[in-house]
Amino acid sequence: MYLGNVIFLIVFVISITFFTKNLMRIISNIKLGRDINRTNNKRKRFLKMIRIALGQTKMFDRPIAAFFHLIIYIGFIIINIEVVEIIIDGVFGTHRFLSNFISYSSYNFFISTFEFLAVLVLISCVVFLYRRNIQRIKRFHSSEMTSWPKSDANLILIFEVLLMSAFLVMNAADSLLQQLDSHYHAVGAFTFSSFLVPLIDHLSAEKLIFIERFCWWFHIIGILLFLNYVLISKHLHIFFAFFSAYYSKLSNPSKLSNLSSITSEVKMMLDPNIDPFSNTNNTNTEKFGAQDADDLNWVQILNSYSCTECGRCTSVCPANITGKKLSPRKILMDTRDRITEIGNSISKKKNKDENFLLGGYIQPEEVWACTTCNACGDACPIELDPMSIIIDLRRYLVMEKSSAPSELNTMFNNIENNGAPWQYNLNDKMNWINDDK
Template sequence: MGSRIVFLIILILSVGFFTINLQKIIANIRMGKKIDRSDHSKKRWLNMIRVALGQSKMVRRPVAGFLHILIYVGFIVINIEMIEIIIDGIFGTHRYLSEILSNFLYAFLISSFEILAFLVLLSCVVFLFRRNLLYIKRFRSNELKSWPTTDANFILIFEILLMLAFLLMNASDSILYERKFSYYDVNIVNPISSYFEFFLVNISNQKLYLFERFCWWFHIIGVLGFLNYVLISKHLHIFFAFPSTYYAKLDPLGKLDNIPSVTNEVKIMLDPNIDPFQKTNSSVDVFGAKDATDLNWVQLLNAYSCTECGRCTDNCPAHITGKMLSPRKILMDTRDRIEEIGYNTRNKINDTKSLLGDYITTEEIWACTSCNACTDACPIELDPLSIIMDMRRYLVMEESKAPQELNMMFTNIENNGAPWQFSSDDRLNWKDE
């Protein structure tokens, strides 16, 4: 009875904490500007199914993609086991699903869990090896120093421990069943963990019982703890990849949105008949983005969805040729900044920082060629380019801080309708040359 109460308390606390902290993140995302992505719902569902559920862009890198799919499928399928663990925990039953499912189905479930657990374990070991022992440039960048690297390794190690606990639990259970000990009366089919029994056969019943219980508790507390950890980690992509792909831009990558409030102003400038004081329904705040709250909510959702894989940065021509720009850093900075703003707002702390300036430098912003290598490479269709462009818009339209050569180019377009200093009268000269 005691353990059932402890279980219930842990379950309620961890789900409660998770809900409260998730709501904080959602509130942070809601601080972003409005953008309408309610159109084309069918297309959006299909995009989400293809890209997030179907992992279509992950497999562009076949090895990492394949291993990722193993972990992903394992994560989804093995979590079915959580249903049984929670029922057993609350009602004090032992392997409740074995009572209501046919022997065959239960055996099928447990053996699939085991095989997947083993594949997940193996993939995590390979990833850990690859990340730390192989030299992969995008895992050694500056923006990954300290916390992001710890975060990445912690996730992998923790998943390995969870899978080990699950397999050792089954192995102990199986031995205790054979010894007809206490309530261990379910004959589980365990194709993988049977190999682990070898290490456990010399342990006494009482100790093995304690070990089995330890693994069970470790597994469930681990999963619930991990659920909460995800919210402060890059691992949040396991949830947010879905809304991010649903709300992704559906237009060709080359298309950049036109700012509607600018259209109103330009129309007023071009048409003398429009009353400049007439009420327009667009509230003109800032043009472009200086801080994270000047970005729209999809861009903020993107920032929280990024799992720092670095495929964007790995393909960025500016980054490859040694410039400061890294699209991954743009997203990471945006996430860190909106977290900071959220924290300061909730705790009424005075905040004088801004995303552009304190996190992202103008040197990074101006190094971009807008080539869309980053947006194309992202496995979940995040859009760091739109953030870069919004910051350029802020620099140019609010602060008139474009590089000098670009200001000259603007002047040329304004005066001659061409980015160079040529007269529009010469536009047809090519005809007779």
């Protein structure tokens, strides 16, 4: 097994190195965002993370999807305990290393439990493939869900089906080999893979070893590939959902931030006694709002990498429901794609390219269709906040470009002149008392 161990170690080290390198790239892309303080209230944040990301409470707003998702999630976590053993076996050339420490019957119980979960995960993945491709649930077929996002979702489900199948076939071959080869510990046949035994029990020991080894390598290489695939996929949510939930907004859902850079300017305008030159640290030349992805704050960028494109937001968006171009999911996907593009450009050419999030990815028509009803944020299972991005894009359009729709400019003028969005005289403000029409 000497060669096998060396190959395993090489594959393992390469994939972990790649993973770390690419993860660092994503983290540095997130750090391109502006600063925002979301480190207060640690206890409350931690509890929210447990509730939202670990407990998946909001997933259950849609119980069918939540049920199968939960199975895959539990399966994913628990079956990965087995990966620890696989890695030890791979490095040291042992076989079923953990069976040396517990009785064979308890070992058999654990593996059989993993098999049970593997079967459930398999079924759930097939259900999800059915929902996406045959039942064609609407939210999986919006205009932004073509090409890569569509294949991404299917690829990962097929991948998972193959991994679980390999795990079960490996165990079936293993249970037969236990009687033929002393290298295979006699831990007994496993509950669920034993159903596969009749398919292979006529094969020779060499062939069984080949099947068992093939599935073992397929399983572990598959997992290492998956680990790296996750970083270019919507499936990054399996890690990032926790961080997005932790750093999500704790205040009232409809509360928008107040731009503090503006507060000082407005205070200066309202108070003639303030010397405009007294504030020497006012070197803040930051543009108002967001034109590009790196004008957003790092939590918004983290959000964009955490989005799993489930489309619950878009399916409840009143603008999207009535056929407007706006899709909150697309806002997050565009933000992610654009910040990745910026990151790549910086690492290749040392500076940013000429493209922008606004105009290049998201059009003003989308930005202006939002009613700020926050149905998107409310529907998001992991508390992402696409509305805040829309507002920041509007802020740029209005305060930097003065390019609001003309009716809104009229409304702004009315507010400036009469203190009301309509063209009424402020002195008529009390007319309602006697206006008994």
